[in-house]
Amino acid sequence: MSKIKCSLFAKVTAIFLSVLLLVGTALSVICVIFCGAAGGYTGEYTYFRNSAMESILRAYAYEVADAYENGVDLAERYAGNNFYYVISKDGTTNYNKEGIRRSVTIHTTSYVDYTLQEDETPWQYYNYTTEVAPPTLATTAVEEVEYFIFSPSMVTQAPTEEDTPRFTVEYTVTLYEKAEKDGDDLLSLAEFWLDLAYEMRYAAILLALLGLSLLIFVLVFLFSAAGHHRGEEKANLNYVDRIPFDLYTAICAAIAVGINALVLFFLESLYYSRYYHDISSEFITIVGFFAGIAVLAVIDYLILLGYGLSFATRVKVGGLIRRTLIFRILAFLARILAAIGKAIWSMLRSIPLIPKTVLIVLGISLIEFVLLLANLWEGDNLLILWLVEKAILIPLILWIAMMLRKLKKGGEAIAAGRLQEKIDTRRMPADFGKFGQTLNHIGDGLGHAVDERMKSERMKTELITNVSHDIKTPLTSIVNYVDLIKKEEPESETMRQYISVLERQAARLKKLIEDLVEASKASSGTLSVEMARCEVGVLLEQTLGEYEDKLTEKGLTPVVNVPEEPIFILADGRRLWRVFDNLLNNICKYAQPDTRVYISLERIGHRAVITFRNISKDPLNISSDELMERFVRGDSSRNTEGSGLGLSIARSLTELQNGHLALSIDGDLFKAIVSFETVE
Amino acid sequence: MYNILICDDEKDIVSALEIYLHAEGYTTFAAYTGKQALEILKKEDIHLLLLDIMMPEMDGISALTSLRAYSNVPVILLTAKSEDTDKVLGLNIGADDYVTKPFNPVEVIARVRSQLRRYMQLGGGQAPAESSACTVGGITLDDRAKEVFADGEKINLTPTEYEILKLLMQSPGEVFSPKEIYRRVWKNAPYGAEGTVAVHIRHLREKIEINPAEPRYLKVVWAQGYKIEK
Structure with missing residues (x-):
């Protein structure tokens, strides 16, 4: 299929075929x-034929009447036609000749102008009624005379042709169709086609349907x-398709209108020319007239087809509007x-910020001023x-x-440490863009440093x-x-x-x-934490249970204040134990023996606060x-046990x-306050 | 007596351990790489292996992996790594216990004794057939005689400690909150008195665990409660 699509020969053949199909x-x-319309499917053949032939005969009858009025030699003019004619003023239609098939009679009225004689004067007709015999139609009876009155005041000049009297003449034209058509005229032509049409009246339905479907098929193919050409994968434009679409439309329309006008003008003159030429050419x-119509239809069809095919190609290739x-x-x-806009813009951009602002404000003010001035004259x-x-x-x-x-948000993000957030x-x-980029660069630089x-x-x-590890072995x-x-x-x-x-x-x-390893891991964040819902009160109890003996040994009395209702936080129980462990360890080491140690848990707002006081x-x-x-340790001597890392680990x-974790020192009172956000 | 193989690339550590183990009456063999250890294990009848993790040629982990393919001799890992993940890895590939460096020799001896008792007396990890006793890990609780054994050694407990241990051992792996323990053991509403539970638990731990700071059986689940490891 694609091969046929690309074949120029196939396309030309298809176009030719489509013309034939169209005509057929x-x-x-x-x-x-x-x-x-003429009853070919319902009535008999005679009825069908006669109704058609009658309309042609009637047309001829008016023509004959017309020719008769104009004084044409009828015998000479209609010698080659397939009818006889009778013209009478008394309504006689008898014609006793052999070989007559049918007849058509028309009654017609004609106007005849009276021609002023040289010696006559218009005012002779003043209030005057007369019978005037038509000068050229001697054989015709005058049936009516028009009355015309000239008023005396109007008589200032000789009457014109329009003022001449008119006569109405009525007469009868009867045409008899010859049974044997011996001449070439519309009747013989019509008879041939009528017979053919009647013969073909059923086949024509079939042919019409067949032709139409074949035509559609050929058109679909076309x-x-x-746009498909040999050796090309996709549809492509040829040189005609490259003409801009609107120009192409105009050209096609112009060609179509031109050809139609020309041919129609020619056909029209051809149609009227038969009055002025002798009958042999009729x-x-x-x-020629019918052939001309047919040729014109084919030409119009070809122009339309060419336009349509080019349109299809353009749609396939795309960019119909762009082209x-x-x-x-x-x-x-x-x-x-x-x-122009870019030039102005780049000019504006090269001006520093303050002059630019001044310039813009001045410009706006100037426009306002001019408009105000204009309004002083114009008004409202x-x-x-x-x-x-x-x-x-x-x-x-x-x-x-x-x-x-946006810039503010970006700045705030950097200030808050969210360095990945960039300003768009x-x-x-x-x-603004420059400022945004600068902020982004600051963020990048900071991010780099943090990394x-x-x-x-x-x-x-x-x-x-x-x-x-290496130290542990020795x-x-x-x-x-x-x-x-x-x-x-x-x-x-x-x-x-x-x-x-x-x-x-x-x-x-x-x-x-051990502390050193833990401290470095905790502060660098390499330690894994598994956050879970923890009851702080339970952890405190457990911690105190672990430390009870140690505290007693130092003579320290814990005073614990934990609320009745449980308080939950999100934390890693093991790591939080290490925090409390370190804090209590500190207390055991540095608290004054034989004193009380106050440990309390309370909910302040949305925070669980654990306080150790000693x-x-x-x-x-x-x-x-x-x-x-x-x-760093409270005692500068560094002689006691401990690494000095406990609080640092606890905080990390x-x-x-x-x-x-906050520490507070008030004289000898040492306070460690751990706080967490509570969860339900 | 029993044959113990000590495997560590540090010769001083090996000889120190040999001195302690000899004093306890054990026969010792020394290996300085994982490969040597495996060779000795093939030749000799070894009852327990003390194995260092970081060693040249073949480290402790790969030695243990290949050993476990054919033997279930008790293995105690000696490790300088105190990371939880390292311990879990060691136990997962088939170690029975571990000691972190620098270790206390007394603790090592205690763990050796405990492992040997379990291995030799309980028949290589086979469960005991006593019906009235309940055993979890190395802890055996005989409810009729009201006696508790840790790694085969009789432990003296106070009645409260005994009740707490019984409660925890009845459902191993389950975490009991201090309040729950108080209610079940003291049979009283825990109006702020559950703080004593923690103290009892610690005493209990000191009695049944070799190193109470790193308990093997009675574990603290921080901020939640206590449980007996399955």
């Missing part, structure tokens, strides 16, 4: 319509093949306008102009405000973890061998003292390493912020679980 179908349709004239002249002109104009358009100005300015100001909001600067002109920081933190953690040997020495039960008391120092310091070293053993001449720093772990 048209003839068949005309035949069917004619037979239907339209689907339109038949050719008539045949019009009007579109191109509009696009060209739009480009010019855009270029001021309100409308004011409204128009506001209608333009308000969206503009809103637009600027919206861009400012695509639709921001000039200075670097995180990376180095992680590397540090990794290093600490690895080093601590430490194991130290612990073990110190224990073995102890087992040897040395005699000297000093020896035993030294061994206990070694033991204590080894334990401290172990604790230090009296410090040593004076705390250090700020709470410093206390939270790594390796709390923050990992989205909680908050």
Whole structure:
């Protein structure tokens, strides 16, 4: 199929075929319509034929009457025709000749003008009634005389032709159709076609339907093949299709109108010419007339087909609208306008911000001023102009405000640490766009720095973890061998003292390493937290249970204040235990012995607040912020156990679980406040 | 007595452990890589393996994996890694227990003894057939005699501790909140008195666990309650 689509020969053949089919179908349709209208399907043949022939004879009869009035030599003119004629003024229609098939009689009226004689004067007709014999039709009886009156006042000049008297003449023309057609005229032609049409009246229906369906098939093929050429995958435009569509439409219309006008003018003159030529050419004239109509129809069809096929190709290739002249002109104009706008814009952009603002405000003021001045003369358009100005300015100001909001949001995002959020600067002109981009760059730079920081933190953690592993192995040997020495039960008391120092310091070293690893992991966020709904009261009880002996050992009395109703938070129970563990451990180490330790849990707004309060053993001449720093301890001597990492770990772990740890020092009163958002 | 294989790339640690284990009357074998350990295991009748994780040639994890293909000899891992994930990995591939470095020699001996008792006396992990006793892991509770054994060793408990342990052992794996434990054991409404539960639990843990800070059986589920590990 695609091969046939591309074949030029197939297309030409199809076009030719479609013309043939069109003509055939048209003839068949005309035949069917004619037979239907003239009773070919309902009456007998005679009735069908006669009704048609009668109308032709009647047309001839009027023509004969016309010719008779004009004084044409009838015998000579209608010698070649297939009828006899009788003209009478008394209504006689008898004609006793053989070979007559049928007759048509018409009664007709004619006007005859009276011609003024040279010696006659118009006023002779004043109030005068007369019978005037028509000068040229001597044989015709005058049946009526027109009365015409000239008023004396009107008589200022000789009467014109219009003023001449008119006579009405009535007479009868009867035509008799010859049974044997021996001449070529409309009758013989009609008889041939009538016979043919009657013969074909049923076949014509079939032919019409067949022709129509074949025609549609051929047209479908032509339209689907339109634009396809040999050796090309898709539909393509040929040189005709490249003509802009609107221009092409105009050309086609012009050609069609031109050809139609020309042919119709020619046919019209041909039609009337048969009055002025001798009768021998009449038949050719008539045949020529019909042939002309047919040829014109075919030409119109071909123009329409060509236009349609080109249209189909354009639709297939696409860009029907784009390939019009009007579109191109509009696009060209739009480009010019855009270029002008761009030039103005770039000029505006190169001006610094403040002068630009001044310039814009001045420009607006100038326009307002000019319009105001104009209104002093014109009067009452001021309100409308004011409204128009506001209608333009308000969206503009809103637009600027919206861009400012975007920039503000971007700035806030950076301030809040959401560095991934970027300001969309695509639709921001000039200075706004530049500002937005600058903000984005700041965000990028900060993000980069933060990433670097995180990376180095992680590397540090990794290093600490690895080093601590390596330290642990020799430490194991130290612990073990110190224990073995102890087992040897040395005699000297000093020896035993030294061994206990070694033991204590080894334990401290172990604790230090473990805390160090935990602190670095907690602060760099490499620790995993599994958040779940936790009841804080239960955790506090569990923690206190763990610490009861240790507290008692130091003479510390816990005073616990936990509300009756349970308070839930979102946290990782294991990590939160480590927080409380560290805080209580701190209390055991640094609280003044034989004092009370206050531990309370309360709900303040939407937060669960856990407070640990104790009296410090040593004076705390250090700020709470410093206390939270790594390796900082309340006692400067560093001699007691502990790594100085407890509070730092506690804070990092709390923050990992989205909680908050605050320390407060009030004289000797030390307070650690842990708070979390509550959940239901 | 029993044959114990010690495998660690650090020779001082191996000899220290040998000294302690000899003192307890065990026979020891030393290996310094995973490969050596596997060779000795094939040749000798070993009853327990102390295995370091980080070693050259073949590390503890791969040695343990290949060992478990043919033997269920008790294995205690010696590890410098204190990460929870490392412990879980070790237990998952078939270790029976673990000790983190730097370890306390007394703790190691206790764990060795406990593992050997379970392995040898209870017949290599086979469940005991006593009907009146309830056993979870290494803990056996005989309700008729009101006696508790941890790894075969009799434990002396107070009546309250005994009741708490009984409650927890009746449904292993289930987490009991302090309030629930108080209500079931004291048979009283827990009006703020459930704080004592935590103290009792800690005492109980100190009695039945080798290292109460890292319990194997009686576990603390922080912010929720307590349970006996299945």
